[in-house]
Amino acid sequence: MKVNAQAVNFNADLELLNFIQGRLDKLELFYDKIVSSDVHLKVENTSEKENKIVEIKLYIPKDKFVVKKQCKSFEEAIDSACSSLERKLVKKKKKPRFQPSLKFL
Numbered sequence: 001m002k003v004n005a006q007a008v009n010f011n012a013d014l015e016l017l018n019f020i021q022g023r024l025d026k027l028e029l030f031y032d033k034i035v036s037s038d039v040h041l042k043v044e045n046t047s048e049k050e051n052k053i054v055e056i057k058l059y060i061p062k063d064k065f066v067v068k069k070q071c072k073s074f075e076e077a078i079d080s081a082c083s084s085l086e087r088k089l090v091k092k093k094k095k096p097r098f099q100p101s102l103k104f105l
Contacts, residue, residue, distance in 0.1 A: 001027075003037050006040050009043060
């Protein structure tokens with residue numbers, strides 16, 4: 001899967017980018033038609049410890065999932081966001097598809 005990662009106001013190191021790629025590749029176990037994903041990493045300028053924000057946009061055919069999480073570390077936020085995406089993908093996969101029939105009586 002193609003992953004586009006953007007770090008706002010800081011430089012993300014290679015270890016963090018590899019963690020993101022590996023964690024998002026695991027999502028293909030739950031739904032195999034994922035096209036691509038966009039990851040935005042932000043650091044808020046506040047005195048709180050939970051100032052790391054991760055926003056993941058996951059593109060699948062005819063749909064898009066967006067998850068935004070704020071945690072103490074980027075790894076924790078990515079893990080939490082991917083868990084939410086896993087639940088959404090499983091729900092999407094189990095949802096029956098509507099196929100209109102062209103039968104006329």
